Amino acid sequence: MNRFRYANATSTESARELVGANGVYLAGGNDLLGLLKESIAEPGILVNLRSVPGLDQIEPGDAKWGLGAGVTVAQIEDHPGLRQAFPGLHEAAAEIASRQIRNVATLGGNLAQHSRCWYYRHRDIYCLKKGGDTCHARDGENKFHSIFSGNPCISPMVSSLAVILTALDATVVVQREGETVTLTMTDLYQRAWDNPTLHHSLDRSDIILRVEIPTRWSRSTYLQVAEKAAFDWATVSCAAAVRVADGRIQEARVVLGSVAPVPYQVAAANRLLQGQTWSDALGGSVAERLLRDATPFAHNGHKVPIARALMQRALRHVS
Amino acid sequence: MPTWPEKRSVLGRRVRRADGPLKVTGAAKYTSDVQPAGCLYGMILRSKWPAARVTEIDLSEAARSPGIKAAILVRDGERRVRYYGEELAAVAGTTKQACLDALRKIAVRAQRLPFVVKETDGIKPDAPRVWEEAPNLSKPQVTERGQVEQAFAEADVVVEGTYSTQIEIHHCLESHGNAAVWNGDELTVWSSTQGVFSVREGLAGNLGVDQSKVRVISEFMGGGFGSKFGPGVEGAIVARLAKEANAPVKLMLSRFEESLAVGNRPSSIQKVRLGATRAGKLVAYELDSYGTAGVGSGAATEGGGGGAEFPAPYIYAIPNTRVQHRGVALNAGAARAFRAPGHPQASFGIESILDELAVKLGLDPVELRLLNDPSEIRQREYRLGRDRFGWREKYRSPGSSPGPVKVGVGCAGATWGGGGGGTRAQAQINPDGSVEIRCGTQDLGTGTRTVMAMVAAEVFGLPPEAIRARLGDTAYPPSGGSGGSTTAASVSPAVYDACEKALTELKQRTGLEDVRGENWKPACRKLGLEPLVVSGQWQKGLSSSGVGGVQFAEVEVDIETGLVRVRKITCVQDCGLIVSRLTCESQVNGGIIMGIGYALYEDRVMDAGTGVVLNPNLETYKLPGIADIPEIDVVLVDMPERGVIGIGEPVTIPTASAIANAVANALGVRISSLPITPDKVLAALGQVKEVTA
Ligand SMILES: Cc1cc2nc3c(=O)[nH]c(=O)nc-3n(C[C@H](O)[C@H](O)[C@H](O)COP(=O)(O)OP(=O)(O)OC[C@H]3O[C@@H](n4cnc5c(N)ncnc54)[C@H](O)[C@@H]3O)c2cc1C
Numbered sequence A: 001m002n003r004f005r006y007a008n009a010t011s012t013e014s015a016r017e018l019v020g021a022n023g024v025y026l027a028g029g030n031d032l033l034g035l036l037k038e039s040i041a042e043p044g045i046l047v048n049l050r051s052v053p054g055l056d057q058i059e060p061g062d063a064k065w066g067l068g069a070g071v072t073v074a075q076i077e078d079h080p081g082l083r084q085a086f087p088g089l090h091e092a093a094a095e096i097a098s099r100q101i102r103n104v105a106t107l108g109g110n111l112a113q114h115s116r117c118w119y120y121r122h123r124d125i126y127c128l129k130k131g132g133d134t135c136h137a138r139d140g141e142n143k144f145h146s147i148f149s150g151n152p153c154i155s156p157m158v159s160s161l162a163v164i165l166t167a168l169d170a171t172v173v174v175q176r177e178g179e180t181v182t183l184t185m186t187d188l189y190q191r192a193w194d195n196p197t198l199h200h201s202l203d204r205s206d207i208i209l210r211v212e213i214p215t216r217w218s219r220s221t222y223l224q225v226a227e228k229a230a231f232d233w234a235t236v237s238c239a240a241a242v243r244v245a246d247g248r249i250q251e252a253r254v255v256l257g258s259v260a261p262v263p264y265q266v267a268a269a270n271r272l273l274q275g276q277t278w279s280d281a282l283g284g285s286v287a288e289r290l291l292r293d294a295t296p297f298a299h300n301g302h303k304v305p306i307a308r309a310l311m312q313r314a315l316r317h318v319s
Numbered sequence B: 001m002p003t004w005p006e007k008r009s010v011l012g013r014r015v016r017r018a019d020g021p022l023k024v025t026g027a028a029k030y031t032s033d034v035q036p037a038g039c040l041y042g043m044i045l046r047s048k049w050p051a052a053r054v055t056e057i058d059l060s061e062a063a064r065s066p067g068i069k070a071a072i073l074v075r076d077g078e079r080r081v082r083y084y085g086e087e088l089a090a091v092a093g094t095t096k097q098a099c100l101d102a103l104r105k106i107a108v109r110a111q112r113l114p115f116v117v118k119e120t121d122g123i124k125p126d127a128p129r130v131w132e133e134a135p136n137l138s139k140p141q142v143t144e145r146g147q148v149e150q151a152f153a154e155a156d157v158v159v160e161g162t163y164s165t166q167i168e169i170h171h172c173l174e175s176h177g178n179a180a181v182w183n184g185d186e187l188t189v190w191s192s193t194q195g196v197f198s199v200r201e202g203l204a205g206n207l208g209v210d211q212s213k214v215r216v217i218s219e220f221m222g223g224g225f226g227s228k229f230g231p232g233v234e235g236a237i238v239a240r241l242a243k244e245a246n247a248p249v250k251l252m253l254s255r256f257e258e259s260l261a262v263g264n265r266p267s268s269i270q271k272v273r274l275g276a277t278r279a280g281k282l283v284a285y286e287l288d289s290y291g292t293a294g295v296g297s298g299a300a301t302e303g304g305g306g307g308a309e310f311p312a313p314y315i316y317a318i319p320n321t322r323v324q325h326r327g328v329a330l331n332a333g334a335a336r337a338f339r340a341p342g343h344p345q346a347s348f349g350i351e352s353i354l355d356e357l358a359v360k361l362g363l364d365p366v367e368l369r370l371l372n373d374p375s376e377i378r379q380r381e382y383r384l385g386r387d388r389f390g391w392r393e394k395y396r397s398p399g400s401s402p403g404p405v406k407v408g409v410g411c412a413g414a415t416w417g418g419g420g421g422g423t424r425a426q427a428q429i430n431p432d433g434s435v436e437i438r439c440g441t442q443d444l445g446t447g448t449r450t451v452m453a454m455v456a457a458e459v460f461g462l463p464p465e466a467i468r469a470r471l472g473d474t475a476y477p478p479s480g481g482s483g484g485s486t487t488a489a490s491v492s493p494a495v496y497d498a499c500e501k502a503l504t505e506l507k508q509r510t511g512l513e514d515v516r517g518e519n520w521k522p523a524c525r526k527l528g529l530e531p532l533v534v535s536g537q538w539q540k541g542l543s544s545s546g547v548g549g550v551q552f553a554e555v556e557v558d559i560e561t562g563l564v565r566v567r568k569i570t571c572v573q574d575c576g577l578i579v580s581r582l583t584c585e586s587q588v589n590g591g592i593i594m595g596i597g598y599a600l601y602e603d604r605v606m607d608a609g610t611g612v613v614l615n616p617n618l619e620t621y622k623l624p625g626i627a628d629i630p631e632i633d634v635v636l637v638d639m640p641e642r643g644v645i646g647i648g649e650p651v652t653i654p655t656a657s658a659i660a661n662a663v664a665n666a667l668g669v670r671i672s673s674l675p676i677t678p679d680k681v682l683a684a685l686g687q688v689k690e691v692t693a
């Protein structure tokens, strides 16, 4: 760990000023402190966002809900209204790490967390993502890595909340260069698909203000397979959301986590469900389409059957 | 020969842990809590290369760094380093950050050398040599009995298989570490250790001072599992730093360091062949095994099995056997003793192939064991456990349970020594009736304090809470290291002897015939101003060795996701005279939980490309959590006539084998390498497409 300065931001403007050219934002610190301790992040200043008023609101609404970036994962897990409106969001929140971590982990920090690739997280390994010239995982220990990637880095996006929020078609309101912009979940991660050095599409000084979730979904769910029953990262996670009317699926989203640098979905796979009623055969064709482009490595081929099983179970559950 | 009392009122009971309240309130001070006045922090600079020739280490800038009071080299002159994490230098400073800053200022000049970190690479003839003077693969250690080839030729059935076990890291809850304080030429060290006397010997030898000038204290410690007998490199370093800084220094290793340099269980890759008659009687056995003990293998252990050997064919009586062990040196941290060294590996290989044989012969696995296991104790235990577990109702032919979540059962047996010896204890009876028992043993968290108090309470007719048990200090009468499950069997007889003698002396001094129980206080008052101090020692007849245990496992396996969940473990274990039932059962629970970790989760992952441990933390080195723990049914077979026998180790041996057999029974295919993770399950089920790189 290097020596750094620390400052409490009082507004988003002051936060942006303080963070300057070599600072980072601090929320719950679960992700960042690990990076600091291993000297992987060496910022000049830590700018605390939790001191900015107004970022921790949960606002119910008829058409959409708003969740402030400072809302904790535990608050999401515990909120009865949220649980009723978006069961999958509750399920995803409840699976994250341990209760101690969930008590301090924030929504914003969860979405903006960095790669968990064990090469990236190692203090003495310098890989592509850190600006080096090789990915060690491709020909190395890639059991937990991506089966889809648009770039040479195969470190997967592991935020559980991102997976369900993508399925729910949430949008992310971001403070960028003095402006407020709204990104889709796809926008939020697209640059990580293209660029091996990135974890998401945010710039250093961008601040996530809140997440907005449309209420049009009839049902949603989140499932994961992790080696351990609790307090373990998902090997594969899967979220599904459907809008059902007249006994038929009107609209559906199936999203996979821990398999790609982004929450992974395929529009054509989602479309297969439109206007249909559930059957295992339909599930089979959706799985086929969703996993068609998978390119597993030496040690992560198991992610394909796990993704298939989870996807079927999630869709069966919500349909 | 002394014997334990026929009628026992305290021994064998469920008594609350003597130090429970201290531990749960945080009042118990572990080495990591010890903070002598003016104490500095110590930290170690470790090699960033898996293999290198280090030509120069420049400490000058680090020594001048703010807050730094001492900076030392672990070894002078040019040297080779053989694994990532090997100790190079150390500093002591006023804050942890001062130490971190200083470590970064140490300039190391080194020439990288080729390295090898995987067993399968290490055995290749052209692999880089870990020890330049000899090949990585040690000379084979071969033992042969009977006519092996002939027996195989004549056997009705022969089964073959290759079984492998991973490197397991101890990961004690409290890391390795010490706090050192010099007073003139006398040294006091608080140590997280399994042997206060062995640490004292090690340090005295290392520093060239008399053993009488070194005192080692370990009042409370958070687990050792075999990795904490000596002072270790870090122990010698902290003493040197304290001398150089002329101030107390505490140096506790980080979780990261725990993963690299303070021991592990060697791996094994076992090729096994087993021959039997049609009825299931074993007639021939052949094992060709190799494994790694890291840099502790190969040339370093010439003549042995390379540090990775284990008993084979373990607990079974087979007339014709050929056993070959080899060890392969790798650029990785050396192995150390680990709870029942060798036995879990041994158990996994033989118990796996036995079940393969059972399947081939259409025999019930329990019956096959009853037919071939020569131990009367285990025979009894298998029969008892089979009924208790409901084996007959639960066992079905492999892979035949319906639905995507398959259920299966398995069993396995184990043996261990666990005898006692070499321990002295002292009983002090004060005129107010209070009692102190002193013994230079240590309590690894296993309940030694409770055991001492219970033995004394039995003799004096007092409640255990009335006894003050003191341990973990070389100022007390000597005892051995807490390893090999010998502590209870060593300490209990010594305490018993001291207390019996004290009782006799109390009767003599007071002239009273009955001083126990309610007569105790009035009798002690008669001592006047002079407390009674009586020594005792371990006596033959109060302990013995050699235990048997069997375990049954029930698992469910999701064949779509590959996830294994253990539903139930039934353990039937003998341990002679049960001293403290509660802490004894805790040992069994702990051993089984460790076995579950070995079966399903734990695995040190080395990276072939960079030579580092890729999972040096408890996030990616996976230990079972509370949600992974099944119902555990513990049956202790009380055999008081045998005296006290240790139980810490045997109970962790058969768990993984029983689980692996249960998984094979559930699926109808065997996962022959530990840990059994979803990727391996799905691959065994043919669900994973081969990737050609
Ligand atoms: C052992 C372990 C297991 C875990 N398991 C899971 C799991 O299963 N699923 C899962 O999803 N997560 C898991 N996590 C991750 C954990 O949930 C995240 O680390 C946590 O949510 C991050 O939130 P935080 O508030 O602590 O973020 P911080 O660590 O404070 O910040 C993380 C990053 O986000 C940035 N940031 C924070 N807030 C904002 C904002 N408002 N705008 C812009 N940038 C911001 C920071 O600059 C930093 O780069 C696990 C973590 C651990 C340690």
Ligand code: SF4
Pocket: A115, A117, A118, A119, A120, A127, A128, A129, A130, A134, A135, A136, A137, A138, A145, A152, A153, A154, A155, A196
């Ligand atoms: S997967 Fe990405 S983060 Fe991991 S080693 Fe490769 S480049 Fe680095």
